Amino acid sequence: MLLHMFYFFFFIPCVLFVVLPQPLVVDGLREIRTKQPHFDESPTYLWPLPAEFTSGDEVFTVDPSLELVVDGAGGASDIVREAFERYRKIIFEHSGSDYVAGRFRFKRVLRESIISEYDVSQLKITVHSDNEELQFGVDESYTLLVSAGEVTIEANTVYGALRGIETFSQLCAFDYTTKTVQIHKAPWVIHDQPRFAYRGLMLDTSRHYLPATVIKQIIDSMSYAKFNVLHWHIIDEESFPLEVPSYPNLWNGSYTKWERYTVEDAYDIVNFAKTRGINVMAEVDVPGHAESWGAGYPDLWPSPTCREPLDVSKNFTFDVVSGILTELRKIFPFELFHLGGDEVNTDCWSQTPHVKQWLQNNNFATKDAYRYFVLKAQEIALSKNWTPVNWEETFNAFPSKLSPQTIVHNW
Numbered sequence: 001m002l003l004h005m006f007y008f009f010f011f012i013p014c015v016l017f018v019v020l021p022q023p024l025v026v027d028g029l030r031e032i033r034t035k036q037p038h039f040d041e042s043p044t045y046l047w048p049l050p051a052e053f054t055s056g057d058e059v060f061t062v063d064p065s066l067e068l069v070v071d072g073a074g075g076a077s078d079i080v081r082e083a084f085e086r087y088r089k090i091i092f093e094h095s096g097s098d099y100v101a102g103r104f105r106f107k108r109v110l111r112e113s114i115i116s117e118y119d120v121s122q123l124k125i126t127v128h129s130d131n132e133e134l135q136f137g138v139d140e141s142y143t144l145l146v147s148a149g150e151v152t153i154e155a156n157t158v159y160g161a162l163r164g165i166e167t168f169s170q171l172c173a174f175d176y177t178t179k180t181v182q183i184h185k186a187p188w189v190i191h192d193q194p195r196f197a198y199r200g201l202m203l204d205t206s207r208h209y210l211p212a213t214v215i216k217q218i219i220d221s222m223s224y225a226k227f228n229v230l231h232w233h234i235i236d237e238e239s240f241p242l243e244v245p246s247y248p249n250l251w252n253g254s255y256t257k258w259e260r261y262t263v264e265d266a267y268d269i270v271n272f273a274k275t276r277g278i279n280v281m282a283e284v285d286v287p288g289h290a291e292s293w294g295a296g297y298p299d300l301w302p303s304p305t306c307r308e309p310l311d312v313s314k315n316f317t318f319d320v321v322s323g324i325l326t327e328l329r330k331i332f333p334f335e336l337f338h339l340g341g342d343e344v345n346t347d348c349w350s351q352t353p354h355v356k357q358w359l360q361n362n363n364f365a366t367k368d369a370y371r372y373f374v375l376k377a378q379e380i381a382l383s384k385n386w387t388p389v390n391w392e393e394t395f396n397a398f399p400s401k402l403s404p405q406t407i408v409h410n411w
Contacts, residue, residue, distance in 0.1 A: 050192035055185040060119035062181040074127035079158045094174045126154045141193035159277040200229035206236035209259040223276035233283045237291035246323045249296030285340025287373045306348040313358035329384045342391035371398045
């Protein structure tokens, strides 16, 4: 529950407790140290730290039958409702099914006292906009208020509401003595928004294939730390695992026939990520890092012994690039598309007779052909309403020639 945010990215630091022979005075307060280890009974971990917050000194218990109340134009969104159910399972993961069903809701004996009700029984979420488009710079701000009887989250978009629900889940801690979920340091007032519009994680499934189920686990982990972009480096020289219906033989470049992603797999991953407020930016790295393409279409190689960069002299090469981007545009709605462009060794072009002749006919040196390929790939991406992203080598080689819309990615 509380610790789920550390599931993929983080570990919990160890704490060293020191026994002091005399009481310690801190800021005018007398704090007694005993010979027994001292544990903070009111831990609260918020990650990342909200932009603004205030807290109190009370402890609220949370009803395992927590009720969702929605308001606003976007409050009834399936994204919000599904998130509420998803996080409720996380928050109450230590509670048995009978407990969640309310069997012990009224009258539970704890340390010779009787709890007849919970402090927090309702989560109210207000979303002002019903626009669920997820693009770069979408409003992820929210306000979270925790008071006795109710927790409220107010956001302009469903994605702000998602971040607020995540923060609420981090405030909830399971108490192993009372076996209740508690919110320490209440009441809370939190106003939060991202410091960075792009908070990404890169995943390379060309060099190391991962099943779709594992990718979804990683996406879940990203949402716990409020990441919002999965950079899916899906194709590279080692393998071509993605189905491209218009060029089906590209799949021949996969490691095995079991280590592939269908179009439906990719759709599913993108939609799964969207419900967690995460965009998926695909990368197709050209003209280098593309040897696997030739397993299905050998004409993409300059020659059988010169397998990358892709053959810059053939129109067929750019037909395939265009075909791939056309197919991927149907799957990936995110406005950014990564075209790679890094680590391009052009020696192969100058050593392949027909490519060498093409260079001479166009009065090109190999560095000119490299620029030609990158810019032509950018034109294709721009024609499909994508903003091109390229690795830093392209900027280092010909900065003034890149499209003004280019985002340069440093690695």
